[in-house]
Amino acid sequence: MESLNQTLFLWLNAPEHPSAFALTLAIFFAEQLIWAVPLLIGIGWLRGSDATRKTMLIATASGLLGLLINQIIGLAWLHPRPFMIGLSHPLIPHVADSSFPSDHLTLWWALAFSLSLQRGQRIAGVALALLGVPVAWARIYLGVHFPFDMVGAIAVAALCAWLTLREARWYLEPSYQLATGIHRRFFGGLIALGWVRE
Template sequence: MEHINGLLFLVINASVHPPVPVLTTALFLANWLVPLAVLLFITLWVRTSTNARGSLLTATVVMLIGLGVNQLLGAIYFHPRPFMIGLGHQYLPHLPDNSFPSDHATFLWSLGFALLILGHLRRWGAVLVLAGLAIAWARVYVGVHFPFDMLGSLIVSLVVAGFARILSGPLLKWVLTPCNSLYIRLIVALHLPPALFPR
């Protein structure tokens, strides 16, 4: 399996002199898709209905659980990053820490799969799943992850997203209302315009 993982990495990883547009795109995807997803969730929270906010809240909890599972797996099984064993070419600075699974891919995929399962905002769920594929390719291309790291993230994300409907009930009942109330108090206190920040 390690041999296959290494071979797949070398197929995807950038060459010694990669095309500048491809490398620039990969670096952008590797660095900025997660912050853009955070910005997307904030925007959707502001602009959508209460039911859709419930889906956003549940998806966020699912994502946090997924990242927690990643930490647990990393504590049980350490796998070095490609540059730590002198494999391939590294174009993105990174700490020499555990490679498996990828937190970036888990972040995007768990959010995306949760939204797809919950039904609200499915279009954005699909966008996030595609963004997960993009970041998976990008972070292998720039040399900081193996392909199997991404496969691990995909499995973790699918498993934790499977609990989205179970989690949504308690979250809608006990957490969403206080979050909505806090949000409304905040935008009122800041005198933010209702046209841009619906109550």
């Protein structure tokens, strides 16, 4: 399996002299697009209905659980990144830690899968899930992940999306009340102006 993983990596990894366009595009997908996650959650919370806010909380729980599971996997099994074994030179800076599963893609797909499982947000969830594909390509292209790291991210993200939705009755209402209280304290002025929902 590791041989296949490395073969696929070499097929998808950037050539020795990548074009400026491909490099710029890959860096955007690998490093910048991830900021769409907090932006989407923030907009959904500030402008959305109560149902949308609860959807965002479940999606957030899915992403956080995914990152926690990844940390546990990384502690239990240190899988080196391509540049750690001399298979490539990374085209973006990255710490030499465990590559499996990809944290970027786990967070991205956990949010996407969570939204796609919930009513009213399915189209957004599917769109986000599809956008995860170029993100996965970019992380491999730039030499910081293997293809199987992305397969692991899909598995962890799907599990977390399902689990956090299934068990929402245990945490959703208390976390919603807490988040609403914090929201009113921080955004009281904007709420009074009508710029942000109460």
